[in-house]
Amino acid sequence: MGEKLVSLNDVTFKYEGQDRNAVDCVSFDVYKGEWLAIVGHNGSGKSTLAKLLNGLQFAESGSITINDIELSEATVWDARKKVGMVFQNPDNQFVGTTVQDDVAFGLENLGVQHQMMVERVQNALNKVQMDQFLNQEPHHLSGGQKQRVAIAGVLALQPDIIILDEATSMLDPRGREEVLHTVRELKDENILTVISITHDLEEAAKADRIIVMNQGLLYRQGTPDEIFQLEGELVELGLDIPFSVKLGKALREQGLNLADSHLTEEELVKDLCELNSRM
């Protein structure tokens, strides 16, 4: 597995006035070029983890290292350049009055020269296929388009990692597919390492690795195959398992001779067809 990009060491964090740690002694690594999904029930500390990674909150104990920079109040602005973040609500992260102004916002903050800014804004919008909408105002865009603009805003800063904190949960299925497709392409072009916080297990199933959070603790990490083997345990944690995994299991219980597990419906359909042709 490629080189380590981020590593967390026994990170603990508690919100003021809360009696439980929101993130409790969590350690894991993120590797360059991977797609890491973080799942967990509501309040399990996923968003807090994301904020810690971006220096929006600081750990009480433990350390976070990003690209060999240890995150602290002194290094946070450098580290933040490496980690871009896209939040849940498309409206509440759109700062500019038009698409291009919004993409430029982060660049303006870094004091990038005008000529360079124009170039990078154009490039970033090309990559998310929103270059037709330069002067569009946010209230004329769909949720999916707004999220793509948010991604462009992150890309313009040329980060190594993008964190999606339930970035698709307020979108309709089409918008969700648009956004995920965009991110997947960027990841395949080796531009980005993706950390995706999600409730959508179908999406998590397509990740390279999954981390399961439970009450602030890291409950389990592994490949989607390994994680969905847990089935019952996941359900106890308030998580669902993808439909194809569930159906596959039910069919096997009925005595059907199916291979182990199917993370996507396509895989399941393919196997069932093969089985059918052999019968």
Place this chain on the structure above:
Amino acid sequence: MLDKMIFGRYVPLDSLVHRMDPRSKLLLVFFFVCIVFLANNLITYGILAVFTLALIALSKIPARFLFNGLKPILFLILFTLLLHILFTKEGDVIYDFGFIEIYEGGLRQGLYISFRFTLLILVTSLLTLTTSPISITDGLEQLLGPLKKWKMPVHELALMMSISLRFIPTLMEETEKIMKAQTARGVDFTSGPIKERVKSIVPLLVPLFVSSFKRAEELAIAMEARGYRGGEGRTKYRQLSWHAVDTLLLCTLAVLTILLLLFRSY
């Protein structure tokens, strides 16, 4: 509908005045407001009128938009006219109704002042009709820039303006949504006595406030995540460009001032 009140003002056309730098337009309005008070006779008012009409013609703005800008002020203009006619006692009596006398001076003063009013409104409307709110914000930020030395939060104010402009349509939509939701719950916004109607605004405002605060918090986090740390060391994406026309316009204004000074009566 509310949308129109705020954005309906800017008429995006392609004209010389539209293309001008917002800074020069802002300066123009500022100086115009000052020199309007120099005019005090037919010739000087005539000069100002010609200047204003020339600007309007250059801007290609249809007269109806300008008239819309005047409408809310029309009452005030007529009222000043009336006050002067009735109460300023200067010069000869030109008409005597018995219970009230109309003086020549009063009529003249009234007409001049209401005309002055009209000119001021026309020129300021011309600014908002030909310049988008965001350009005005940019222009103001640049013009007031030097005040930063005296600790004026110019950048912050401009950012506040531009974020407000960006969120007006969003909040509008939200208001409409809440209104519908409350109507579905039996709140009546459109009929009944005034007192009841004012009361019915409360269930509209409370959720709106709550959600605005939530938005503000999320926006602040998103801005910080994108590296926002105040105006220091920030560059601007939207650039203003000062052209020859802009210099020319300010020169015209200087000429105008000299003409007014020459032709005004002492």
